[in-house]
Amino acid sequence: MKVLVTGGAGYIGSVVTEHLLESGHEAVVFDNLYQGHESAVHPDASFVRGDLRDVPSIERAFEEHPGTDAVIHLASHTLVGESMRRPELYLRDNVANGVNLLEVAVRHGVRRFILSSTANLFSRPERMPIDEGQPIVPGSPYGESKAILERILAWYERIYGLRWGALRYFNAAGATERFGECHDPETHIIPLVLSVALGRRESFTLYGDDYPTPDGTCIRDYVHVSDLAAAHLLTLEALDGGSRTYNLGNGRGFSNLEVIETARRVTGHPIPYEVAPRRPGDPAVLVASSERIRSELGWRPRYPELEAIVRSAWDWYVQHPRGCE
Numbered sequence: 001m002k003v004l005v006t007g008g009a010g011y012i013g014s015v016v017t018e019h020l021l022e023s024g025h026e027a028v029v030f031d032n033l034y035q036g037h038e039s040a041v042h043p044d045a046s047f048v049r050g051d052l053r054d055v056p057s058i059e060r061a062f063e064e065h066p067g068t069d070a071v072i073h074l075a076s077h078t079l080v081g082e083s084m085r086r087p088e089l090y091l092r093d094n095v096a097n098g099v100n101l102l103e104v105a106v107r108h109g110v111r112r113f114i115l116s117s118t119a120n121l122f123s124r125p126e127r128m129p130i131d132e133g134q135p136i137v138p139g140s141p142y143g144e145s146k147a148i149l150e151r152i153l154a155w156y157e158r159i160y161g162l163r164w165g166a167l168r169y170f171n172a173a174g175a176t177e178r179f180g181e182c183h184d185p186e187t188h189i190i191p192l193v194l195s196v197a198l199g200r201r202e203s204f205t206l207y208g209d210d211y212p213t214p215d216g217t218c219i220r221d222y223v224h225v226s227d228l229a230a231a232h233l234l235t236l237e238a239l240d241g242g243s244r245t246y247n248l249g250n251g252r253g254f255s256n257l258e259v260i261e262t263a264r265r266v267t268g269h270p271i272p273y274e275v276a277p278r279r280p281g282d283p284a285v286l287v288a289s290s291e292r293i294r295s296e297l298g299w300r301p302r303y304p305e306l307e308a309i310v311r312s313a314w315d316w317y318v319q320h321p322r323g324c325e
């Protein structure tokens with residue numbers, strides 16, 4: 001297949017592109033480098049520097065790469081906190097950019113589409129782990145923008161016959177040998193903790209140690225970015241059998257303190273931290289049930305252990321001291 005990967009110069013998109021190419025597919029990366037990095041564009045992928053706000057630049061991508069079969073749409077504003085301060089970036093740009101992309105993709109004959117969605121759809125889970133049957137109650141304008149895009153995809157299926165998959169990632173983490181995580185600002189715990197071990201930060205700030213969990217800190221589900229990428233390929237190949245939504249995580253939660261302890265073991269650094277008050281809107285526990293994708297597509301995480309995930313991230317930072325520059 002020839003696949004257009006929006007956001008392919010970003011963290012998850014670079015690894016999705018790498019997996020596509022390793023599996024014998026062709027990849028066209030579409031990215032405006034707003035958060036992404038040119039060094040994260042796989043050398044064997046074609047690269048179109050374009051912006052999803054700009055419909056002609058999307059047109060150009062499809063014209064330069066005729067016969068594109070599928071789109072994997074990762075490009076997005078991605079920060080929950082920012083979305084609570086600047087909702088328009090999410091409720092307008094994320095939604096409008098997705099529709100711009102859909103409009104052009106369908107016109108160019110694309111029949112398969114995968115959306116990066118999020119655990120932020122589930123701010124009031126009724127049971128843990130969180131399966132696909134749980135109520136969709138977005139926790140922020142960021143989550144709302146993904147929920148709206150999921151619903152828009154259902155209309156594109158009804159009207160244009162587009163087959164789609166929505167993959168709701170829990171916490172993406174880890175690295176491949178080639179690509180790792182460099183967000184600016186960084187908000188994810190594993191790179192933040194490792195940046196202390198690398199000497200780039202004095203200490204780590206732990207938001208809340210009084211949650212109703214065994215050690216008082218939040219529990220999250222970490223899924224290795226390679227395992228996420230593998231799920232994209234499986235989903236893409238299964239779309240002829242019908243559109244689908246999957247929650248993607250390891251199904252096991254680890255507390256913030258467990259992450260710090262694991263990073264101490266992996267790096268040999270004491271990683272000091274200080275405790276700050278809870279952040280509003282941070283639920284105590286978020287763990288995915290990925291039973292559906294396991295049973296329907298046989299997806300199995302190759303990195304179910306936190307230690308292997310943290311180690312892969314650490315190895316990448318040590319090998320790439322300048323990050324994604």
Ligand SMILES: NC(=O)c1ccc[n+]([C@@H]2O[C@H](COP(=O)([O-])OP(=O)(O)OC[C@H]3O[C@@H](n4cnc5c(N)ncnc54)[C@H](O)[C@@H]3O)[C@@H](O)[C@H]2O)c1
Nearest residue numbers: 007009010011012032034035036051052074075076116172
């Ligand atoms: N990282 C996670 O743990 C996580 C969890 C759940 C969902 N997601 C979703 O996964 C996707 C990828 O996340 P990531 O962590 O790799 O983020 P990232 O910021 O590293 O990558 C996003 C990429 O999209 C590009 N982009 C943004 N706006 C664009 C536009 N208008 N036109 C063209 N390109 C644009 C950026 O330059 C960047 O390269 C996002 O949709 C995010 O919402 C991520």
